[in-house]
Amino acid sequence: MRLSRYFLPVLKENPAEAQIVSHRYMLRAGMIKQQAAGIYSWLPLGLRVLRRIEAIVHDEQQRAGHIPLLMPTLQPADLWRESGRYDDYGAEMLRIRDRHERDMLYGPTNEEMITDIFRAHVESYKALPLTLYHIQWKFRDEIRPRFGVMRGREFLMKDGYNFDVDKPAALHAYNRHMVSYLRTYERMGLTAIPMRAASGPIGGDNTHEFLVLAATGESEVFYDDRVTALRLGERQIDYDDRAQVAAVCEEFTTLYARTDETHDEAAFAAVPQAHRKVGRGIEVGQIFYFGTKYSEPMGATVVTPEGARVPVHMGSHGIGVSRLLGAIIEASHDERGIIWPEGVTPFPVGIVNLKQGDAATDAACGAIYASLRAKGLEPLYDDRDERAGAKFATMDLIGLPWRITVGPRGLAAGTVELTARRTGEAEEMSPEAAVARVAAIYAAI
Ligand code: ATP
Ligand code: MG
Numbered sequence: 001m002r003l004s005r006y007f008l009p010v011l012k013e014n015p016a017e018a019q020i021v022s023h024r025y026m027l028r029a030g031m032i033k034q035q036a037a038g039i040y041s042w043l044p045l046g047l048r049v050l051r052r053i054e055a056i057v058h059d060e061q062q063r064a065g066h067i068p069l070l071m072p073t074l075q076p077a078d079l080w081r082e083s084g085r086y087d088d089y090g091a092e093m094l095r096i097r098d099r100h101e102r103d104m105l106y107g108p109t110n111e112e113m114i115t116d117i118f119r120a121h122v123e124s125y126k127a128l129p130l131t132l133y134h135i136q137w138k139f140r141d142e143i144r145p146r147f148g149v150m151r152g153r154e155f156l157m158k159d160g161y162n163f164d165v166d167k168p169a170a171l172h173a174y175n176r177h178m179v180s181y182l183r184t185y186e187r188m189g190l191t192a193i194p195m196r197a198a199s200g201p202i203g204g205d206n207t208h209e210f211l212v213l214a215a216t217g218e219s220e221v222f223y224d225d226r227v228t229a230l231r232l233g234e235r236q237i238d239y240d241d242r243a244q245v246a247a248v249c250e251e252f253t254t255l256y257a258r259t260d261e262t263h264d265e266a267a268f269a270a271v272p273q274a275h276r277k278v279g280r281g282i283e284v285g286q287i288f289y290f291g292t293k294y295s296e297p298m299g300a301t302v303v304t305p306e307g308a309r310v311p312v313h314m315g316s317h318g319i320g321v322s323r324l325l326g327a328i329i330e331a332s333h334d335e336r337g338i339i340w341p342e343g344v345t346p347f348p349v350g351i352v353n354l355k356q357g358d359a360a361t362d363a364a365c366g367a368i369y370a371s372l373r374a375k376g377l378e379p380l381y382d383d384r385d386e387r388a389g390a391k392f393a394t395m396d397l398i399g400l401p402w403r404i405t406v407g408p409r410g411l412a413a414g415t416v417e418l419t420a421r422r423t424g425e426a427e428e429m430s431p432e433a434a435v436a437r438v439a440a441i442y443a444a445i
Pocket of ligand 2: 209283285286
């Protein structure tokens with residue numbers, strides 16, 4: 001993408017309404033624009049990151065054997081009357097009436113609708129196990145939308161629902177979600193710690209939240225800091241292997257890690273003092289097992305091998321897709337701007353032309369641009385007629401992990417500069433070597 005033809009409305013001044021760094025940088029980098037309290041337009045740069053995050057979520061869900069579908073944002077109230085939640089949900093639910101006076105709502109979550117799909121089409125235990133998920137906009141009329149996309153009213157969520165014949169099978173689905181979530185967050189450059197949680201309006205006893213540690217997080221968290229060193233890394237997971245998946249969950253949930261809702265002072269006191277930490281965290285996901293809470297009242301049953309008709313065991317599992325942008329920025333930035341992890345960056349690399357209009361420099365930039373694109377990497381090429389300082393400031397603000405700087409002096413010696421956004425370290429090399437290095441970095445992730 002050539003910056004001269006792109007739409008990147010960066011702001012010079014700090015927007016007064018933004019209280020936390022991720023909100024400030026998302027506005028300044030021209031990623032989002034607020035349209036009403038907690039409701040945002042996604043400008044081109046923000047949309048590119050959102051799509052990257054969605055792609056990772058899809059990839060890891062499908063790796064775990066979960067199947068995508070797409071349910072609508074608007075739902076009929078009658079489904080929610082069947083489960084009893086239409087009255088229970090309260091003021092967070094946006095209720096709408098259509099021209100025929102039918103009660104509708106903008107979905108805050110989809111347990112009822114997915115159960116309706118299941119009961120319409122599934123009869124036998126042979127169709128199980130089954131996990132269906134989608135990535136769809138939700139609306140919750142939050143009392144205090146704030147911090148930009150962190151607590152919006154309209155926000156993008158991945159929500160998945162498992163259907164299983166009995167509790168052990170459903171707990172395996174729960175564990176599968178935990179492991180797939182750990183891998184999802186790691187690919188985004190995040191450490192998200194599973195913490196025992198309280199269940200709230202979804203219902204059920206088994207539930208974990210995934211928290212990214214950050215001073216601006218809304219949850220108070222209590223943890224053994226050795227939990228922050230755990231990594232899934234490159235290990236191969238067979239998602240059908242119940243014992244293997246359960247062992248990974250045990251590894252990640254044995255050390256003490258809880259939110260204030262489930263915190264237990266006595267158990268925390270048993271953590272060695274040097275490892276006992278109290279901090280704050282951002283909830284980027286939550287998984288639940290809730291058994292037959294929806295299948296029973298809504299009649300979602302299967303016939304077992306013995307010929308009995310039983311309600312299916314279910315769970316629901318959510319990832320805050322749009323909130324993740326904020327969480328990643330909170331975890332990865334400096335005083336100059338965002339530092340995107342390679343897994344989610346809007347563009348893999350920026351090209352800065354230090355002397356726009358100089359024939360040799362323009363040609364060298366054009367060649368680097370073309371060869372990166374030929375390798376399937378879309379660079380952001382700053383080809384504007386601007387001072388070098390302004391170009392660097394824009395690149396630093398929008399946080400591309402790598403920058404190739406091209407100027408007449410370097411070119412005379414046959415070199416360009418490759419700079420890492422995170423460390424600021426710069427290395428001179430030939431244009432071909434810079435392209436090859438960037439390609440190798442992205443081939444490895
Ligand atoms: P919170 O406690 O932050 O209000 P929740 O527990 O009500 O969230 P869930 O029903 O668990 O939310 O939804 C799954 C995920 O969706 C959450 O873990 C969070 O990452 C994200 N999410 C929930 N509410 C919002 C919101 N208002 N804005 C952005 N993301 C949200
Ligand atoms: Mg939650």
